[in-house]
Amino acid sequence: MSTSKPIVLHIGDPIAWNHVQYETFSSKFTVIRPSTEERQRPAFIQALREKRWGEFSAIFRPFWNTGGEMGMWDEELIKEVPESCRVFASAGAGFDWADVKILGERGIIYCNSAAASSESVADFAIFLILATFRNLQWCTTASLTPSTFTDCHTNAAILSHNPRGHTLGIIGLGNIGHLLAQKAFSAFGMTIHYHDIIRKPTLEGPLDATYHADLNAMLALSDCVVLATPASPDGRQLIDGERIKHFKIGSRFINIARGSLVSSTALADALDAGILIGCGLDVHEHEPAIDPRLIGRRNVTLTAHNAGGTLDTHIGFESLSMKNITAVLTGQAPLTPVNLHFLPSALKEKASL
Incomplete structure (x- = not known):
């Protein structure tokens, strides 16, 4: 030819x-x-x-x-x-x-083409942050019957929080992570911390953001962690059973990155142990199959890899x-x-x- x-x-x-x-x-x-x-x-x-x-x-x-x-x-x-x-x-x-x-x-x-999806994914991450702080999975399914409605109306409030003032830890401050940080800082008044293989000092000032070279140190103080990196530097899972041990007790975890980076077994174990009190997962380890231990939990919001899904x-x-x-x-x-x-x-x- x-x-x-x-x-x-x-x-x-x-x-x-x-x-x-x-x-x-x-x-x-x-x-x-x-x-x-x-x-x-x-x-x-x-x-x-x-x-x-x-x-x-x-x-x-x-x-x-x-x-x-x-x-x-x-x-x-x-x-x-x-x-x-x-x-x-x-x-x-x-x-x-x-x-x-x-x-x-x-x-x-x-x-x-991450730059083309940054706005959509960041917006979706904001929804999942709000979902984990306000127990939206529970709230949006409770109206199916009068008894579940009454239960949620009576009991959800004491388990729900405003995001404002809480620490948001972002793994990966690329296009999506940076836009997410801007939205969470401006709209919710969250305190921004981040981990990246490269520090982004020029981005820190407007966000009053704190950089952590040590991922485990950031996890230990974050009330909510968002995974926003497209891949692991060494090809391994970033969030596994060992990594979960470094999370702050009673924190929340959100994945809008890649399902293969996170062990669903480790997440389920952490939810059972109370290390995590909420999860928002748009991507999954073995999608389209979802780990059965994560399905049906009122503190876990599961979506079908929809974060970037806009026209x-x-x-x-x-x-x-x-x-x-x-x-x-x-x-x-x-x-x-x-x-x-x-x-x-x-x-x-x-x-x-």
Whole structure:
């Protein structure tokens, strides 16, 4: 296959919203979209080996619900990607389905779309914070019968609190974590503490935020902890049975990040022991299956990976992915790279320009 324009491999459904932008995008690049059948893992790997789609320069996944039929982007799959590929831009904030280290070592910049979903996810986290402080799972289901209504009306108040003045510990002060901190600080008057692998001193002043290099130290003083990091630095669970031991007794935990980062067994044990008095979980360890020990608890709010689920987010996913590819293939710096630190030195310096 020969073409005078760089080739972009479009995996997933056709563009749904940003048609004008896509028209410009398609005029700059040759866009090839494999069929659903070709995207199944054995067929996809075989097509890569055959160079069916030529020496493509970019991989484009504009939707989260399609384009992942080939499964995990691991060494087996990545080694078949042509050397010409320079960027992989995808919908979604998390990237636990792609080995960004191996991609980086191959010289492929991986760009996520967390910036497009930040507002939606931060808003959802605010709802879950309020749900855990005000026992909203209990309150919103109590009206089903007169007896449960009366029970909740009589007893929920003494177990509920205003968030104001309480300490919010945020794990990961990226786009989502920072926006969440702004909302919780401004709307609820919460005291902001955060843990991140990189300190963000320029963000601390307006939030009166406190940085903790030691995650366990932050957990010990937080009334509510929100997990807002897209991945664990070492690939392991961040919240497991050992980590739970460092939580403040009677605190709350919220996960709007990745379900794989948290042990559902550890959460259930902590709820049973009273270490946690409330949980708000939008993502789950083995979703779509939910740990049975977490279902039916009046102090646990469970949602179906809905935090980023707005039309605004999906429009942004499409647009940002195209912008990232256009930037890289026209010699500019990517907008939302996550793996530049894994690139070979020469490429890293060039990509950071």
